[in-house]
Amino acid sequence: MKESSKNLIKINQQLKKIEVKDFEIENQIVFNYFDNLPTTERDDKLVKAIYIGVLALMEDRISTFLSKTSNELGTELESLKLIFEIKKELFFKSSIKGTLAEEEIVEFLNEYFSERKLKDQAYLTGNSAGILSKNKTGDIICEVNGTPDLKIAIECKFDKSIRLGDIEDKDIFTRKTDSAWSQLIEAQANRDSKVSLIVFDISLVENSILRKTENVCYIPGVGFIAIINSQKGDYSNLAIAYMLARDIALNAKEIEIDKDILSILINRIIKNINEVLNIKLLVQNNIENNKNILMQLEKSTLSMEFSQEYLKRFLNKGTLTKKDLLDFYSGENVKIKYLQIEKDIQSL
Template identity: 70%
Template structure:
């Protein structure tokens, strides 16, 4: 019986009993809350169908049909496809805004917060014909307490400090100008600008590698969308949220606030640097273990054929082929490699 059937009347796909033995897929769904898995499965299926509709991708898959290379090459193809889609200038801005708004709303729901991220789309704000401020976050559902989020996946945007601004040249967008403009245009308490690590100017990276705070101007968050890492966005948002909530009732000393936030961000960046070092160490140790296991398997494999040769004085053509190909070693190493990766 076929696993997949098409219901032509209802225009639906019907899937019978279905199981999939794949570590990557299992680990992804295992890390999701149970109530999100069905929705993510439908989205994964939809994205996969879109990918298969591309002639270039279909041709690519047909060329990598050998059992050993298919999984690795397919993963590479998916990454390249996502990167290609992301870098298309016509859609990368919209993609960024949609993904960030969706991520924030999922975070709010997961943390049982009453905040809401709303896309402003093409709607102008307080300033005539001005659309700066891609997302408005209403804190606890209060329209009077808002954080304006500007998404700038654009390498041409520089930091733009006040002392570097030349009033006599043509106006260009900078991180400073976009933060100030978003705040004014969306009438928000605090503004936040988001950059992607693969599309950010060096002047901004020199100022902050992860999260930055410009006193009286706003926050900078640098995410890595290709790796799905939005942690810096959450850190910057929660800091901005605290300021936005307390700005109503407390007369803040901005100098002291600047010192406090700068120190918090410094400590956060140090922790993230330590985490990165630990992760690199883990990866390195995994590779060392793999090389040790490979060497041990090869010694045992070579010893087996050496003993056979010493006992019989010869090797058959089949023995020589098996020795050359080493398929037994490859199969054994695959099992060992899985155990090493799971450490």
């Protein structure tokens, strides 16, 4: 990093801001990342990168951990592993997991809309109240085709205390508690949306909800439930639920709808989609298994050729030198050859 003066950062105590003077960073990884971003996104990504970096540095383990690695590439790889672990830990800290989850969901949805050439737009409602007095339910609003009057409300609940809350099991005389049902109805009313959707993470979801759905679920007259896996970056169930909700928002007419028939149709579609996803998973697993088989075959072949080479040397000379024995024991040549083979197989 190049800086024009000794003190690059100034702390503004009154405004609670960090002020940074002009600076340059000479790092190939950083350069490549920002070089591939659209100009309009670079400032936001820089702020986000600094935020994530600060969160990582807040973990005392990072300095000790990185000091153990001397190789530059090794340091970067181990840093990535550590950042993943830190992200995982931070995710479970209630003070920030909700905010991070909502931001990632909005980012995923807007990228998904762009890929599908949809004019929809997702944005965070933040701390703004909706139609209901002092009520902030409905973390994300999606404007269908960019139309403010045609909205889908999304509530994010990464909290194991939230139960399904089926109306048949509801006891109106008990203390009010949030449930999937109540949050779906509340989000739709509070944000004046056509359809509502609630998102749970697989690592933070209550058993009654898991029993109802493992992926996507439709509750007639209430809304959709989608279970994602944010740690693996898998938001496919959210995409499925959103597109079904979008169809309802676009096509629902102001007539009396037979909710039972609608439920049958949507649940059959969800069943078919889940079957396709399961088949895709089986294919992916088979690909990985076949890769592992290929790698094991290559390992065995290389090891056999390597051993044959030293057997020939022994039969020709009647003995092996200490250096030969050391090389045979360590097998470094085989490891080097295998690295390229492994790389080729993984790229299949």
